Amino acid sequence: MGALICQSLLMEGVAILNTLAYGLLSLLTNETYSGYDLTQRIQPFWPAKHSQIYPLLSCLEQEGYVRYELIKQNDKPDKKMYAITDAGKEKLREWLAVPPAEPALRDELLFKAFCLGSIVSPQEGRQLFEDRAAYCRSKLDYLDQKKKAIQQSAEWPSTTPVLNSPMFGIYILLDKGYRRFEAELEWCEDVLAMLEG
Amino acid sequence: MGALICQSLLMEGVAILNTLAYGLLSLLTNETYSGYDLTQRIQPFWPAKHSQIYPLLSCLEQEGYVRYELIKQNDKPDKKMYAITDAGKEKLREWLAVPPAEPALRDELLFKAFCLGSIVSPQEGRQLFEDRAAYCRSKLDYLDQKKKAIQQSAEWPSTTPVLNSPMFGIYILLDKGYRRFEAELEWCEDVLAMLEG
DNA sequence: CTTTTCATGTAACAAGTTACATGATTAA
DNA sequence: TTAATCATGTAACTTGTTACATGAAAAG
Incomplete structure (x- = not known):
């Protein structure tokens, strides 16, 4: 190729x-x-x-x-x-300078979640969402650690992110990842609550 | 194939x-x-x-x-x-019943954002993030509309989502999408604020 | 008058995964 | 003793995209 x-x-x-x-x-x-x-x-x-x-x-x-x-x-x-x-x-x-293509997300959990109303049992659903919640938590731990490491490094002068720093790009991407998994974890927890009550 | x-x-x-x-x-x-x-x-x-x-x-x-x-x-x-x-x-x-594979997200904006500290000008950065913010807003509008349509449909008996309804799966997926783009939009807005100040 | 929508299909190509291949070091 | 980490590469395969092909109706 x-x-x-x-x-x-x-x-x-x-x-x-x-x-x-x-x-x-x-x-x-x-x-x-x-x-x-x-x-x-x-x-x-x-x-x-x-x-x-x-x-x-x-x-x-x-x-x-x-x-x-x-x-x-x-x-x-x-x-x-x-x-x-x-x-x-x-x-x-x-x-x-070229406008980026649409982001592509492929996640088979979405298909499985879709089947919750029909052929997936609440039991199986709980398993799926507890696993995904655990996955999100592990990602959040990792990203938090990475963010802190950057903030404590020598190239990071102030408390707020600085545009001129070569660390700026990495910092905002870690932040993006953090927000992504934070939102996904909340979703998982809310679905789990629905599966209980 | x-x-x-x-x-x-x-x-x-x-x-x-x-x-x-x-x-x-x-x-x-x-x-x-x-x-x-x-x-x-x-x-x-x-x-x-x-x-x-x-x-x-x-x-x-x-x-x-x-x-x-x-x-x-x-x-x-x-x-x-x-x-x-x-x-x-x-x-x-x-x-x-088989545990799902890791979700795969492919988004070239992430590479472009990564270059913000180095070879991307704040000018170009603004363009990229304003475009993505607009994209997120259009997705949020669409998803909000879809969610409301479900809540007003005949198969949706109560105000809170019901597990037994075949609509349950669709509802939680729309909710997932909504949270995803909500988080992404906030990220875009925060990065834009950093590019200004 | 041109583009979009509806509707199904195939062929050629590019992109991505799995398996094969090698081999030393180190941690569990 | 088994597995993981470091390190690079190729071959065979599956998956995904672009382009080709057709054609009527409707909307701009």
């Missing part, structure tokens, strides 16, 4: 990148990361497996949007640390 | 269905729908195009999980009204 993108060029010789590729470039704007790092960090924004990331990275490298340095390690396997190039930044800047 | 699923059988001769297939069966538990109807109604829960729905429906029909009646229309094209069969309900019931 990666190979195909590398070859697919517009008439002017401009490579066409997909959202995942722009996502990788976005993550690389502040720091250098290995393919392994990127695979983990991209999950909250755009779920993808390493088998999709690695070929895409070599493709971005061939196109000159990223470059890597091979880091030899003793205790762990060697790794390639990727950095965005000026061409990559330029490509990303163009994309940022 | 649909053809492949129709042929892929476990050793015991049991067809393997994907989430989209179970989603279609879920929607068919209360009412009969055409492929066209299903394509529209499934969007909020699991985005899919008609080119994916139609072959899947014929596949489900071949496996005996749904059945259709051909409805001839004068002013509009003829259509196939699909209904779930007993075998389909049994298949769905089995699936409902």
